[in-house]
Amino acid sequence: MNSRAVVYIWIAAFGVCASTSCVVAAFGQNGGRRQHHDVHKLSSSAVNSNISNGNIPSGISWEVFVSHANKSNKDKGVLTASSVMESFSSFSPSPGVIKVNAAIFNKQPNKAIGKGKGHLVRCIQKKDDLTLSAIEINNVDSVDKVYRIVTEHMRLTNVNPKACDCMKTYFEGNGSLEEGDPSKAITLYNQALSLADRRTRQTSQLPKGAILMKRARAYLQRAANHRKILRSLVKDLTDTVPSASTMKILYQTASSHPELSASIFQRLAGDSKVNQGKFRQIRYRHDMHEFALLHATQDSLQATKLLPQSANAWFVAGECLAELRKLNESNQYYVRALALDPSMKDVLTGLIEKNKLSQEFMDKARASGFSGDTLRLAVDVAASY
Numbered sequence: 001m002n003s004r005a006v007v008y009i010w011i012a013a014f015g016v017c018a019s020t021s022c023v024v025a026a027f028g029q030n031g032g033r034r035q036h037h038d039v040h041k042l043s044s045s046a047v048n049s050n051i052s053n054g055n056i057p058s059g060i061s062w063e064v065f066v067s068h069a070n071k072s073n074k075d076k077g078v079l080t081a082s083s084v085m086e087s088f089s090s091f092s093p094s095p096g097v098i099k100v101n102a103a104i105f106n107k108q109p110n111k112a113i114g115k116g117k118g119h120l121v122r123c124i125q126k127k128d129d130l131t132l133s134a135i136e137i138n139n140v141d142s143v144d145k146v147y148r149i150v151t152e153h154m155r156l157t158n159v160n161p162k163a164c165d166c167m168k169t170y171f172e173g174n175g176s177l178e179e180g181d182p183s184k185a186i187t188l189y190n191q192a193l194s195l196a197d198r199r200t201r202q203t204s205q206l207p208k209g210a211i212l213m214k215r216a217r218a219y220l221q222r223a224a225n226h227r228k229i230l231r232s233l234v235k236d237l238t239d240t241v242p243s244a245s246t247m248k249i250l251y252q253t254a255s256s257h258p259e260l261s262a263s264i265f266q267r268l269a270g271d272s273k274v275n276q277g278k279f280r281q282i283r284y285r286h287d288m289h290e291f292a293l294l295h296a297t298q299d300s301l302q303a304t305k306l307l308p309q310s311a312n313a314w315f316v317a318g319e320c321l322a323e324l325r326k327l328n329e330s331n332q333y334y335v336r337a338l339a340l341d342p343s344m345k346d347v348l349t350g351l352i353e354k355n356k357l358s359q360e361f362m363d364k365a366r367a368s369g370f371s372g373d374t375l376r377l378a379v380d381v382a383a384s385y
Helices: 046-051 081-090 143-153 161-178 182-197 208-240 244-256 258-306 311-323 327-340 342-367 372-381
Strands: 006-009 023-025 039-043 060-067 098-105 119-127 130-140
Touching (some): 060 081, 081 098, 081 119, 081 143, 081 161, 143 161, 161 182, 161 208, 182 208, 208 258, 258 311, 311 327, 311 342, 327 342
Parallel strands (some): 006 098, 060 098
Antiparallel strands (some): 023 039, 039 130, 060 119, 119 130
16 A cells, blocks of 8 residues: 555454453553553454564554544654654564555544654564564654554564664755755664664664655755855855946056055055955855755655655755756756656646757856856856856
């Protein structure tokens, strides 16, 4: 079942009797205060004893359904439904053991026991097409809770704890990115990738490609910040450098009044030293802008290798290449994204056409004698081209 699809399910879909529900566990620590995380056992089976040591019998898998009823929840520290789903997928000991679906349940949790702001999750244990057991969990709002569900209630105890640390750091990085702090986000993504790269079991399920895409976004945001400062510096320099008409007047004044020529020269010489310092600031800021773009492009290209069927990965790579002025290459990635997801046609068609026009402009500029460095700086400073 496609995890992106919103699946309408009822308790009868479990193939078990809802009337046997009972509270079997409560867990979670938050600032020393115990939070109840209600777990309802919908059925049981002797097969659970076979996986108590973390070994998964052949054919055993779990289907996890995450309610999107609280998908608009913006409370800080509460995972979105999509993040809960991503956490379950990342904790799967091997491909196919945990299959995650978005769901809208026609029966929401009892308000008396579901006072939290997290999500309702239903987990079904199966062997081939046979339902073995199922559990229902309320108030799932953190990576730690997902990890405990997987290891304690689904009994998949061979999940490496580093996977939990990786996902928490990854989501924290997402929060920093949304808050407009790309530097903090990049630091957190670096830590998450380091945890994902360690030679431990089960790291293959961690979303390294998604983390790379997010880090590319963070580098793009950092580049945009550098570009904003760069434009301000160029504007300041433009306001202080004498125009051609001003220089003509000064020359005529010095020629007509030789006694003023020395003071005019000294003034221009002083301004020149100040402007040299501004030129150095512009060069430094432009280098930082390009450095961030290079990092973004490198991450996005690596993400397409890890997620070759993700239209979003190819889209981000195309966006990074366009910012780096690799316009023809950018269009190739946009075309690939469109092939994977035709619903992006309207957006991508416009971007592809924009790249073509921009490439024509740059070709004409080069033909007119603009050097590579001058052209790159002019393009990066311009609001649009």
